[in-house]
Amino acid sequence: MRELRYREALREAMFEEMERDDRVFLMGEEVGHYQGAYKVSEGLLDKYGERRVIDTPIAEAGFAGVGIGAAMVGLRPIIEFMTWNFSFVAFDQIISNAAKVHQMSAGEIQVPIVFRGPNGAAKQVASQHSHSAAPFYTHIPGLYVIQPSTPRDAKGLLKSAIRSNNPVVFLEGETLYGVQGEVPDEGVEELIPIGQSRLARTGTDCTIVTWGRPYYTVLAAAEKLAAEGIECEVIDPRTLRPLDTALMVESVKKTNRCVVVHEHWPYGGPGAEIVDRLQREAFDYLDAPLERVTGLDVPMPYALNLEDKVLPTEGRVIDAVKRVSYSK
Amino acid sequence: MMMIRRFEEESARNYAKGKIGGFLHLYIGQEAIAVAAAEVLEDRDYIFQTYRDHGIALARGMSAKSAMAELFGKDTGCSRGLGGSMHFFDVERGFLGGWGIVGGHLALAAGTAFKSKYSGEDSVTVCFFGDGSTNIGGFHEAMSLAGLWKLPVVFVCENNQYAMGTPLERTSPLKDLSVKAKGYGMVGDRFDGHDVEVVQERIGAAVDRARAGGGPTFIEILTYRFRGHSMSDPAKYRSRTELEQRKAQDPVVLVRDRLLGLGVDENALDDIDLEVDEEIDAAVRFAEDSEPALEEVMMSTVLAPEGDS
Ligand SMILES: Cc1ncc(C[n+]2csc(CCOP(=O)(O)OP(=O)(O)O)c2C)c(N)n1
Ligand SMILES: [Mg+2]
Numbered sequence: 001m002r003e004l005r006y007r008e009a010l011r012e013a014m015f016e017e018m019e020r021d022d023r024v025f026l027m028g029e030e031v032g033h034y035q036g037a038y039k040v041s042e043g044l045l046d047k048y049g050e051r052r053v054i055d056t057p058i059a060e061a062g063f064a065g066v067g068i069g070a071a072m073v074g075l076r077p078i079i080e081f082m083t084w085n086f087s088f089v090a091f092d093q094i095i096s097n098a099a100k101v102h103q104m105s106a107g108e109i110q111v112p113i114v115f116r117g118p119n120g121a122a123k124q125v126a127s128q129h130s131h132s133a134a135p136f137y138t139h140i141p142g143l144y145v146i147q148p149s150t151p152r153d154a155k156g157l158l159k160s161a162i163r164s165n166n167p168v169v170f171l172e173g174e175t176l177y178g179v180q181g182e183v184p185d186e187g188v189e190e191l192i193p194i195g196q197s198r199l200a201r202t203g204t205d206c207t208i209v210t211w212g213r214p215y216y217t218v219l220a221a222a223e224k225l226a227a228e229g230i231e232c233e234v235i236d237p238r239t240l241r242p243l244d245t246a247l248m249v250e251s252v253k254k255t256n257r258c259v260v261v262h263e264h265w266p267y268g269g270p271g272a273e274i275v276d277r278l279q280r281e282a283f284d285y286l287d288a289p290l291e292r293v294t295g296l297d298v299p300m301p302y303a304l305n306l307e308d309k310v311l312p313t314e315g316r317v318i319d320a321v322k323r324v325s326y327s328k
Numbered sequence: 329m330m331m332i333r334r335f336e337e338e339s340a341r342n343y344a345k346g347k348i349g350g351f352l353h354l355y356i357g358q359e360a361i362a363v364a365a366a367e368v369l370e371d372r373d374y375i376f377q378t379y380r381d382h383g384i385a386l387a388r389g390m391s392a393k394s395a396m397a398e399l400f401g402k403d404t405g406c407s408r409g410l411g412g413s414m415h416f417f418d419v420e421r422g423f424l425g426g427w428g429i430v431g432g433h434l435a436l437a438a439g440t441a442f443k444s445k446y447s448g449e450d451s452v453t454v455c456f457f458g459d460g461s462t463n464i465g466g467f468h469e470a471m472s473l474a475g476l477w478k479l480p481v482v483f484v485c486e487n488n489q490y491a492m493g494t495p496l497e498r499t500s501p502l503k504d505l506s507v508k509a510k511g512y513g514m515v516g517d518r519f520d521g522h523d524v525e526v527v528q529e530r531i532g533a534a535v536d537r538a539r540a541g542g543g544p545t546f547i548e549i550l551t552y553r554f555r556g557h558s559m560s561d562p563a564k565y566r567s568r569t570e571l572e573q574r575k576a577q578d579p580v581v582l583v584r585d586r587l588l589g590l591g592v593d594e595n596a597l598d599d600i601d602l603e604v605d606e607e608i609d610a611a612v613r614f615a616e617d618s619e620p621a622l623e624e625v626m627m628s629t630v631l632a633p634e635g636d637s
Contacts, residue, residue: 029492029494030492030493030494033493033494033498033565034492034493034494034565037492055494055498057460057463057464057491057494057499057500058430058431058460058461058463058464058491058499059463059464059465060464061464061465062463062464062465085428085429086429086430088429089429089431089432089464089465089466122350123349123350124349124350124401124412125350125351125412125414126350126410126411126412126414126415126428127410127411127415128414128415128427128428128429129351129414129428297630298626298627298630299630301409301410301621301626302349302350302398302401302407302409302410302411302412302413302415302621303401303402303409303410303412303620303621304349304401305401305620305621306401306409306410306620306621306623306626309623310626
């Protein structure tokens with residue numbers, strides 16, 4: 001294993017898959033000459049040229065649709081949204097076309113496409129640029145939704161997403177791009193299956209399910225709780241649709257309590273879905289109601305003092321774990 | 329123009345100091361356009377802009393204090409610290425926002441123009457956006473409706489030659505964007521944006537036409553931003569020579585030289601500069617000393633109050 005940054009892990013996945021398969025190409029704003037708005041695609045244009053690394057005008061609905069059309073007849077596009085906030089102008093293409101055509105054509109037409117880019121709040125970019133997009137897309141049958149938290153998962157899951165025969169919504173994180181972590185050595189190919197949760201930390205007292213940026217908030221909170229004698233088990237679903245609850249249920253059987261921590265708004269979404277499933281699948285094992293720590297139910301404000309309140313904090317995680325543990 | 333220039337320079341400094349966060353898009357180099365537009369508009373008119381919105385807000389009369397406090401995320405800011413640089417609002421002055429999604433505000437401008445027509449008012453809407461915004465669906469649909477319904481709106485494309493790092497020749501097959509006007513059945517115009525008097529005359533003509541019921545205009549103004557797209561962009565995609573050539577046509581310098589040529593006393597101009605400097609200093613002090621944005625305002629403004637419709 002070696003250490004890579006999250007952005008480098010994604011870049012390697014794209015390099016490897018483009019090397020492997022000429023049908024794979026990257027399209028989006030500033031992905032080529034500018035080397036990526038967040039430098040994820042750095043070097044790809046130099047290696048693969050303008051045929052396969054394609055800068056687009058600002059026309060998300062257009063280039064998302066071009067990608068879907070190309071995928072319908074055999075190419076394997078990677079469509080980069082500069083951020084997922086801008087996917088909303090392409091929402092119709094993803095929802096009405098990409099997610100529908102396979103079943104609508106009775107299985108005749110496949111759409112092997114990946115839509116990827118940074119998701120969620122960055123820092124002080126205010127309400128129109130801070131959406132956690134998972135709930136919008138996890139709602140839709142016909143899509144896979146992946147949100148990796150670590151460099152290793154980012155690489156292994158992006159490779160699987162590119163090889164998938166279905167449309168994949170791949171949610172990265174601007175604040176995660178610089179995160180370092182272990183990734184298998186060069187030449188060691190790892191394809192992480194879509195739809196598998198991962199155990200991130202073992203513990204006996206409380207299960208925490210989390211992903212994306214709050215994953216790191218939770219790991220830090222878990223260390224603090226451990227110092228107080230509360231050992232948390234942390235599970236990262238990695239794929240939000242389809243959702244794999246098996247590990248979560250196993251864990252809750254042991255800890256008898258669970259807190260779900262996520263950045264998206266509390267109304268619905270994968271956070272609420274996980275709570276719904278666990279209360280049924282692990283009902284007999286629960287000693288406390290499931291709790292959630294979420295982004296507050298407001299559009300994201302610009303001011304830093306308020307943004308810090310809106311995003312899930314270590315303090316809120318610790319409080320929730322203590323509440324379900326009935327400890328002070 | 330000096331006020332905008334100095335305000336933007338001071339914003340950049342405070343961004344570097346960490347007093348301002350998020351995205352910060354400066355208007356340096358494009359000042360003549362906002363100043364000219366503000367000059368020809370009436371109090372009852374409406375204005376929309378992208379995230380590059382400090383210039384027009386100040387030109388329309390927003391105080392530097394209110395603008396700077398917004399950048400500092402303070403309760404005394406024009407959006408009470410909730411909007412930040414990209415989302416200035418000054419509803420009293422008809423400034424209906426700084427908007428963050430490319431193309432998203434053009435239809436809104438058609439909407440305020442629709443209101444003017446609906447209510448039989450002679451107010452006009454001016455909507456600014458960049459060259460990069462002319463390829464997105466929001467542009468097409470707004471232009472289609474405004475053209476069809478002959479709405480009193482002036483669409484001003486500030487063509488600063490780049491959409492982030494991408495030069496115009498890689499985002500459009502057209503050299504002249506103003507030809508698009510024809511496809512929407514509206515008048516088109518195209519001119520250089522560094523001479524404030526020229527800009528004033530030409531935007532003025534479009535505004536007059538709209539006010540008189542002559543329908544919308546699509547204007548392409550050729551301009552240039554002297555800084556990167558935002559503070560995080562080092563603008564490596566353009567050459568020093570190109571930048572220097574453009575700076576030789578600095579709208580602020582041009583206007584100063586013209587005034588001197590007309591016999592205006594240099595000391596009088598220096599006095600204006602000093603006044604501007606003082607006002608900016610006062611704005612920074614005001615922003616520093618103000619209360620941070622309030623949680624209560626964030627919570628209570630998600631929805632409008634009910635009851636008095
Ligand atoms: C729909 C959408 N896509 C992408 C972006 C990211 N973005 C912000 S500004 C910008 C470039 C816009 O260029 P232009 O329209 O020329 O305006 P300028 O910044 O030059 O004033 C891009 C790509 C966005 N805000 N909205
Ligand atoms: Mg531009």
